Amino acid sequence: MIAIGLEGSANKLGVGIIEHNYDSNKVNVLANIRHTHVTPPGTGFLPKDTAAHHREFAIPVIREALKTANVKVKEIDCICYTKGPGMGAPLVSVAIVARTLSLLWDKPIIAVNHCIGHIEMGREITGANNPIVLYVSGGNTQVIAYSENRYRIFGETLDIAVGNCLDRFARILKLPNDPSPGYNIEQFAKRGNKFIELPYTVKGMDVSFSGILSNIETISIEQIPIGQITSEDLCFSLQETLFAMLVEITERAMAHIGSREVLIVGGVGCNLRLQEMMQKMVEQRNGKVFATDERFCIDNGIMIAHAGLLAFRTGYTTPLEESTCTQRFRTDEVYISWRKAN
Template sequence: MPAVLGLEGSANKVGAGIVRDGVILSNRRATYVTPPGQGFAPGPTARHHRGELLGLVAAALSDAKLSPSDLQAVAFTKGPGMGAPLAVVAAVARTLAQLWGLPLLGVNHCVGHIEMGRLLGPAPDPLVLYVSGGNTQVISFSRRRYRIWGETLDLALGNCIDRLARLLQIPNEPSPGYNVEQLAKRGRVLLELPYGVKGLDVSFSGLLAHLQAVAPRLLANGEATEADLCFSLQETTFAMLTEVTERALALTRASHLLLVGGVACNQRLQEMLRTMCRARGAELCPTDERYCIDNGAMIAQAGWEMLRAGQVTALDQSGITQRYRTDEVEVTWRD
């Protein structure tokens, strides 16, 4: 049974995980955290990953009680993501693969999320809602591709939430999205915000620009609190996502909705989607919180599927692709 080491580092989290025959043997992760009001830039994030990754690999091997000789391949995130962090992870993957004489597996980050969700949940062929800091897509599988039914036309939802956190100087530890979620629970005033749904696509940039323009005045005049702003952002953006996802469920007639990506941890988003799914006779399958946040195990799982299908990445094709779309991947391991 092949054991695959997976390395992830497309944004501010860097991880190493090992999967063997659908069993997660280890999953180590470190997060680059910036001060309140600041995002994470490519250069410092890449330096963080470079300092952490080899230690995470050693820890993942120790947790799995394996040595390099027990591995059959090294998988890494090829894209999409931030260029400098991706390049660090790809360089480490290439080095380890050559050092240990193992094949390389260049994994699409989005496909990694989907394959981990399929592994953990009861949904072998679901409609997928993928919401994270860099991506927002409604996806289903057809004819050896993950097809995108709808997506954001500008900002990803996680990025939108993070930028509100930055505006309000909300701490980035453990994550800005988590802190916005906790504040939103105390919100009482629902502000009217731009609602950008266009068929199966969504747009968040107008909503964010409006919030950035009115927030200082609302806070100064006591017309709204920080909690109200977080509450209003969540309710409006989650309603938009629920609308387009319901439309896609009606079109695909899927019986399961798989929720993946970092924003999938949000309990209010899960609640809204679960209500919608029940009304349509479908089941919501949110990914386990440990694995919906970027991690190495999801890259290992997608890599394991690729290895099983003989889909190996040549060394001269092992560069990164910052804009690597979900529907560009030929999914040879599914019927």
Template sequence: MVIAIGFEGSANKLAIGIINDNEVLSNVRKTYVTPPGEGFLPRETAIHHRTYVLEILKKALNDAKLTMKDINVICYTKGPGMGGPLSALAIVARTVAQIYNKPIIAVNHCIGHIEMGRLITGSKNPTILYVSGGNTQIIAYSRNKYRIFGETIDIAVGNCLDRFARLLMLSNDPSPGYNIEQMAKKGKKLAPLPYTVKGMDVSFSGILSNIEEHLDDWLNCKKYTKEDLCFSLQETTFSMLIEITERAMAHVGSNEVLIVGGVGCNLHLQDMMKIMCEERGAILHATDERFCIDNGVMIAVAGLLQFKHDKSTPFGDTTCVQRYRTDDVHVSWRD
């Protein structure tokens, strides 16, 4: 029995989770929400995390009915992410590790999503679609690495949704993507948007540029409603993601798909992916917002796997790396 705590703060989600081997004991999260039309900046996000981290830590421990003395290993997000928020949580994790003399593990954020998804869904060796505000990748495991078969060549799909929401002045509460998903349910007309798939890679920046160029005309002339544009954006971007996922499945001979990352809790994306999987005789694995959206449990899960196979991270290496790729990590815990 090993109890691990995970600190996550790579973007606007401040989260701490505690697990006892494979049992989730607590999963606490607080989101930094900005006004409509505004994104979150590194400095302000870091201030948010520093302000609330001790409150969130106390709640996580209380939910788990534990104290810090009961924790066996401390895990934190090394990267990728925004420098300020990453550093804010890393400092807390390092400080707690020193105060209580606990081993510390530096975790790749992307690997956290993957291992959390595998644990919660029970998937064995899936083709992984990782979709979030900062990352869009098609991934499969091979020879102790999570290999990236395709990815965005400019901005992530989550960033595309966030910036689109700012153009339409949609609320950021609880998240721009969620509000787009709800509005899209009322959309009826499909606007012509660029569909950019380049082999196994995708591009989303042209979609935003196209919408920005035509937005006033479309809305003022009542050619499309805001709901129509939300519907069109989802249909176009999600179709691109499903195309490259299916191509990766064919390439590696996979019969299961795992969707992870914040955008992965979009039910319409899951429904579209499920249709593709059923046509191929494959299985779709997905989770809800408790585990798709950035959380501390995923850092604890991945960190515990590393700890059991690689032991702790040397304290001098417990730094942050803003660009820390999925395929940079040696996956020692898988055959």
């Protein structure tokens, strides 16, 4: 069976085509095309401009995906799109295309939760069976474990996402947004060596990042111009602090569940320093870390196609009248029909 997935919940527009082979139980990625709305250094992406970007590039990106996959329209079984969570206008722009394709080609449409897309794609690519999932991106920060047909949220951010904290600090330093602000912070951090203490805000299983951002902003404004510290030192200190917090809550979730596998998904998940710190913790518990590279970590269409097809195979489709979008859509709202209860 073949599915096409359309993703546009943030500044990445992604189209993916995936094939599930029933007999061999194998999954083939046939196409995974992405186009990113990159804004000038010092600025973020706004819903209106991002939606316009997606509308401009939707057709060429779908065309390229179909060409790369070399599939005929009649071979496609269903059309999957991101229902949420994410920014309203960009989500709707992409959903409109998905609905139109569904009616033009007479194919069922499947609404997919973005977070579930990340988790299922991570499991598929890495082969992690029943891991604790750390989902870290520009819009989400959650520690998740599976139980009784739902991905349960064990801990999450109380304010902004970890990626949002990194992105906004990159903006303060006027680092470029190409290829992504987080990547540029990671490169700067490699050259930093002085650790500046920042607030450490773990609250039980939850974390909070907004105070850290305010604090580091003040430090950067006061101390970088007089040469006391460098941007590199601050990037280093910020990463170390944020990632230590994430590792701590992940470890606590592992202890709770008794799990030895950790899967890192979401855009921040391709940060090698985070993977390395997680590795050190998990090694001490005789466990294993699973992570993917930017093709599957950063938002993409293939994960939407994959999660949508998993649901479709259990008989799920979304009636067209209900193929809406929603900015808030929690991970634990989705009933996971394709996994055994435990």
